[in-house]
Amino acid sequence: MKRVPIKVGLVGFGTVGRGVYEILERHRALLAQRIGAPVEIKKIAVRDKSKRRGIKVPTGLFTEDYREILRDPEIQVIVEVMGGTQEAKTLALAAVKAGKHLVTANKALLALHGREVFGAAKAAQVDICFEAAVGGGIPILRALREGFVANRILSLFGIVNGTCNFILSEMSEKGADFQATLKRAQELGYAEADPGFDIDGWDAAHKLAILVSIAYGVHVPVDKLFVEGIRRLSAFDLECAKRFGFEIKLLAIAKSQGAKIQARVHPTMIPAASMLAAVRGVHNAISVEGDFVGEGMLYGAGAGSGPTASAVVGDIVEVARNIIAGIAYTVPPLGLYADKVRDAAIEPIGSLKGPYYLRFQALDRPGVLAKITSILGRHRISISSVYQNLAEEGRVVPIVVLTHEALERDVRAAVAKIDRLEVMKEKTLLIRVEENCR
Template structure:
């Protein structure tokens, strides 16, 4: 029986996790695969730093070319992350006839089409289950489990750091900045957290999901991205009073003509399953035209969960190698020729219910002025909370609207924020009600 030879580029946290899984679960994996997986070569520029797993020194090299150029290696794992040299390594490996597994979401968010074309031309497979949702097999679900579905909508909690911060603010209170510092101290947030808290990481993952779910080629820059740093304890408290929970959601919807693609703080009914996803966990809620509503939940990051997804890809490709088959499941779910450019709906054109928090002077007639402008702009009010709570001289006036067009909201805010009774920029949070 043929043995599968694997080369690993990037001996970091996830790479060490793969080594550990192949070692600890190796005998079990062999019983499933019916063959042995041998990690033949590991390349990393740093071979000195102590790792959590030991490997034979002779498999180590600091030259990625020794992995890519090894004729015996069937499958290459790219786990260094970032744009270059990751992109070039992957392309070289594909051109060399090697199947590739990568977890590199930032690269895939912008270069997936290019990598797919190369894989297609050189008749090799490219897998990336670990790039979205860590250990959650959502890529596979989109390409196989839900292959018979017309996907209508995806709602994802795709960034563990921001979910940890929002969950902690909701459950224990605290200002954003303080909770962020706490998350950093506990290792749940990076020193420079902007990537996570500004929604960029979630948008990278959303870009990948959109491609698989809708077969749509959209420019990454067209995804609307807003982070969580402006969420205040006040908003969380009001959300709870209205029966909502605030989550950073990655949202994609398709109506057949355009795609909604946006990442922002979202108010969800507190009894919705996504609202109960706490801590650093990820979850993807998906609606298909036949299967209805489904949810996948699990660890979105972390050494072992991510390594599990990488290894599942490795085993899938090993099965292809053993059976001598390639391109069995198209890389982007749709056959390459059917991937279409699609237009992303302008954020101004979306229609949602909205949460608005105005910082107003505590004076008679304020609510009437605000609601007057809203009414003029076709924005219906569903409920209002105006309490005497004073925050730095201002009184919060909170309004939940019926469905309204965002363009109208912005037009109304332009007028309202100029009023002399309005002391601060108005807070706006989109609501996903029944997740329709």
């Protein structure tokens, strides 16, 4: 039976938008077979129609006003791949209100305005899909919502920022320092000219907010998450990690503790033999533990035109199949039909328990180590290993301490006291250790 095409409006024709167009063109027949109807892009909104795009597209498809797409009664699906938050939010709410299904790759939009956008989609009973927002081409959100649906999620560890993973992999493999490696990442196009959003952990935090909201069916404001980036790590820290049998990764971590949820992004020491430690370069991986299924891991390309567009087209297919079946909102965006999705009770970072790596920068004088260990001891922190570089007396040297399990509140109090010692020449670096990371 020949069906009428599903009409799509594409808002944005940059890295991701162009990829979506290419897949829909190249796989037109294949997708029609898989969906049961062809998919047709009816309009494409961009900022500047005159820009050279390096790809053949009928010029009549372009518009500089996305409201044309909103007003078009034939367009059933809007694909938002323009980025940003304010305009994207206006577009998303207007699309849903107009009864159009929404596919977006915009993690910032959902992490910051998800409650409002999801609420509007529920009220309008339209689909809202956003697989590409986390992990690029890795279908982690669908896996959490559907594949793992039988389970309570006990923990989730994610390498979800390719820029940071590239920098840390290079520093670990080549012993290069942070600034030089960041520069190299920028030259290779793996880091933005203004890299703060990635290297300070905020991109990963936006993704974690989305992962937690689906894993636990809650709303999570990004500002409730504990977020720490990778700027302070040195080649020395990566070398020490190896000495202790670890690698350092920027991880997005979620764990459920009864009603409370741990949700945090920070550099983490993980066993060198773990699967996540083997994830190198710009790749992403998310390891999930469910109470019945046990542990599983998804690995792949976390960004880029092809992988991200692949996830977006996957969402378009889901929506198109629903349209043909005459249904919508069968899998709610957070995987819950609950009337009210509750706010997440996020555990404060001070209650975290685990081993810690502490790097002190101190003047090399007799008795310094004794002073440090005595303050740690008074705060109930016991030491499992110490490493100190030999140097001439009177010079500033790193002293590294690996602790047994301790309460973060105690560790912070001890470090604050140690940092006030006259011999200390830099703020102490603290890295959390996750010994059970897969």
